[in-house]
Amino acid sequence: MSQLFIGLMSGTSLDGVDGVLAEFPADGHDTPVSTVATAYIPFPAALREDLMALQAPADNEIHREAVAANLIARHYAACVAQLTSQSGIAPAAICAIGAHGQTIRHRPEAGYTRQINNPSLLAELSSIDVIADFRSRDIAAGGQGAPLVPAFHQAIFGTTAETRVVANIGGISNISVLDHEQQVIGFDTGPGNVLMDAWVARHLGTTFDADGAWAAGGRVIPSLLQALLDEAFLKLVPPKSTGRDLFHSAWLEHKLSGFADAGPQDVQATLTEFTAVTLANAIADHAKTAKAVYVCGGGAYNAHLMHRLQLALTNCGHAAQVASTDALGVSPNHVEALAFAWLAYRHIERKAGNLPSVTGAKGLRILGALYPA
Numbered sequence: 591m592s593q594l595f596i597g598l599m600s601g602t603s604l605d606g607v608d609g610v611l612a613e614f615p616a617d618g619h620d621t622p623v624s625t626v627a628t629a630y631i632p633f634p635a636a637l638r639e640d641l642m643a644l645q646a647p648a649d650n651e652i653h654r655e656a657v658a659a660n661l662i663a664r665h666y667a668a669c670v671a672q673l674t675s676q677s678g679i680a681p682a683a684i685c686a687i688g689a690h691g692q693t694i695r696h697r698p699e700a701g702y703t704r705q706i707n708n709p710s711l712l713a714e715l716s717s718i719d720v721i722a723d724f725r726s727r728d729i730a731a732g733g734q735g736a737p738l739v740p741a742f743h744q745a746i747f748g749t750t751a752e753t754r755v756v757a758n759i760g761g762i763s764n765i766s767v768l769d770h771e772q773q774v775i776g777f778d779t780g781p782g783n784v785l786m787d788a789w790v791a792r793h794l795g796t797t798f799d800a801d802g803a804w805a806a807g808g809r810v811i812p813s814l815l816q817a818l819l820d821e822a823f824l825k826l827v828p829p830k831s832t833g834r835d836l837f838h839s840a841w842l843e844h845k846l847s848g849f850a851d852a853g854p855q856d857v858q859a860t861l862t863e864f865t866a867v868t869l870a871n872a873i874a875d876h877a878k879t880a881k882a883v884y885v886c887g888g889g890a891y892n893a894h895l896m897h898r899l900q901l902a903l904t905n906c907g908h909a910a911q912v913a914s915t916d917a918l919g920v921s922p923n924h925v926e927a928l929a930f931a932w933l934a935y936r937h938i939e940r941k942a943g944n945l946p947s948v949t950g951a952k953g954l955r956i957l958g959a960l961y962p963a
């Protein structure tokens with residue numbers, strides 16, 4: 591007998607919610623995990639704008655946050671409905687939903703992080719137990735509350751055969767260094783797609799640079815790349831995490847002052863390089879013996895970025911080969927949602943979901959709170 595869980599993730603790209611319905615062992619072991627169904631519900635443009643506005647302090651936030659949280663819960667419920675109808679599995683057969691919520695503020699140094707959602711409404715609409723608010727307990731224990739996926743990466747991708755890195759390139763990027771001879775290292779490396787998406791929206795009116803084709807036709811501006819790399823967060827020693835709180839449009843505007851003559855396509859090439867170089871530097875500093883870097887998140891579909899990441903690693907004198915998590919049998923699109931299904935499974939099993947070596951928490955903690963169906 592196995593246990594079924596749903597994982598729902600909507601990340602810093604603010605594009606929509608990824609869902610997976612997955613099967614975990616009945617005995618509490620981490621593997622085997624198998625994906626039964628997947629779904630993706632894009633957010634309408636108006637919700638994306640509301641979520642973007644909530645990333646920064648402004649008027650009447652409590653009301654706007656609550657309204658957006660209800661809408662998030664309704665989109666989450668639509669994603670769950672798609673998973674159950676696609677698979678033909680009844681809600682009553684599903685143990686729980688792990689729902690990440692939408693990050694609108696991440697301030698571990700101030701003692702909080704906020705992932706908006708209405709888990710009660712989601713439980714009401716789906717008739718399935720919901721586990722939510724995964725990050726707060728780790729922060730209560732002195733941790734960053736992020737990144738959380740390294741524990742899951744270790745559980746399903748860890749091996750004694752090689753040291754490997756899993757790099758998640760979503761809105762923000764993070765890495766997990768999986769070396770069976772030492773504790774997992776994991777931290778946010780800086781921007782993933784967030785700056786590239788903002789630049790492309792402004793100049794092409796699209797939500798992202800498909801396959802990195804626009805960036806591939808531009809030239810990297812070395813002095814601008816240096817200006818971007820001159821950021822205190824990048825020099826911090828882990829544990830560390832970040833978000834739109836730091837890497838927002840105003841941050842980019844500030845860096846671009848003095849580059850008024852730079853062509854937009856060259857800026858895009860430089861922003862893509864910035865993501866590749868910050869990832870490569872983090873891997874070179876913390877995963878010297880890694881043989882392979884497996885990329886997940888939407889950035890895995892940016893062919894130009896993948897190519898630049900490989901080049902940046904080679905330029906650092908690193909021998910690792912870059913591939914996507916498809917090579918490990920999990921589609922890059924589904925890794926994060928699967929991680930939140932796994933975190934819900936861990937909660938129900940009353941097992942810890944955090945890694946103190948990654949987040950800096952005082953100890954292992956069971957993550958999340960349960961909202962009964």
Ligand SMILES: Nc1ncnc2c1ncn2[C@@H]1O[C@H](COP(=O)(O)OP(=O)(O)OP(=O)(O)O)[C@@H](O)[C@H]1O
Pocket residue numbers: 599600601602603604605758759760761762763782783787797798799800801802886887888889891892893926
């Ligand atoms: N074909 C593609 N070409 C280029 N970029 C792509 C492509 N497909 C997806 N992306 C990028 O991936 C982003 C979405 O990635 P993802 O779904 O991993 O983000 P997320 O869940 O918000 O991430 P996180 O929570 O890790 O920050 C898009 O905004 C886009 O920039």
Ligand SMILES: CC(=O)N[C@H]1[C@@H]2OC[C@@H](O2)[C@@H](O)[C@@H]1O[C@H](C)C(=O)O
Pocket residue numbers: 601602693696703735736737738739740760761762763764778831832833926
């Ligand atoms: C606060 C927050 O939402 N952080 C996200 C974000 O997106 C990527 C990176 O920054 C990571 O720290 C985290 O997400 C993944 C799922 C994590 O916790 O591992």
